[in-house]
Amino acid sequence: MKLYLDPGHGGNDPGAQGSGLNEKDVTLDIALKLWAILLNNFQDIEIKMSRTTDITKSLSARTNEANSWGADYYLAIHINAGGGSAEGYEDFIYSGLSDTSTSVKYQDIIHTEVIKLNQLKDRGQKKANFHVLRESNMAALLSENGFIDNSHDAALMKQSSWRQNVAQGHANGIALAFNLKRKPADPGTCTLYKVIAGSFQARENADERVAYLSSKGIDSFVTTVTISGQTWYRVQAGAYANRENAEDRLDELKRAGITDAFIIAE
Secondary structure, three states: OEEEEEEOOEOOEOOOEEOOEEHHHHHHHHHHHHHHHHHHHEOOOEEEEOOOOOOOOOHHHHHHHHHHHOOOEEEEEEEEOOOOOOOOEEEEEEOOOOOOOHHHHHHHHHHHHHHHHOOOOEEEEEEEOOHHHHOOOOEEEEEEEEEOOOHHHHHHHOOHHHHHHHHHHHHHHHHHHOOOOEOOOOHHHOOOEEEEEEEEOOHHHHHHHHHHHHHOOOOOEEEEEEEOOEEEEEEEEEEEOOHHHHHHHHHHHHHOOOOOOEEEEO
């Protein structure tokens, strides 16, 4: 399966702006996380990204590239803006399509999976005459992942864990829509060393830790674990096959003031 992954805007086009954020930065981070999830976990998928850095690229250059490559699916990642009061998630397919097209089927699946994880109001599945939907030769979807000028949505966008969840939702949808098979476990890498930068009983405390680490240039995200019937929110700041690499990350966290960090082997 060949996926053309298009993080919206870039370079001299910041996209929507608000709450101290640029759309081009949020879309790129989500897309890179999605790229990693799909390639690391699934078989028989190729991905070409319209951009992997902050560059300027025209809409026609993007669709021409996807068409010449022969992509099976075009996925554009965007962020909305609506004057501050609008909020939530919505996605679009081309307005000229019939309700029985494969794009509708794929939209149904991906929309359902994204909504499960993104903590956003569901604004529904829609159609539009956007260039990337109209000019791409393959089935295509454009997702609008929250409103950058809405305080609720923007607060989520600033969290690496939220962007990871949004990427995971898209990945789950792609995998289901295209019947992707998971990669078999490698028996040679049976132990994974996860670096935990704090474990909390309150989700908001874990989110605050993620935001703090992000301010220090350290990516992390929130996972959950149940111990003796109690849910704990763990902040994971890396996972390594090599214990020494995990120890290096642990030292980095301690230099950043995280004294309660630890390593677990799984």
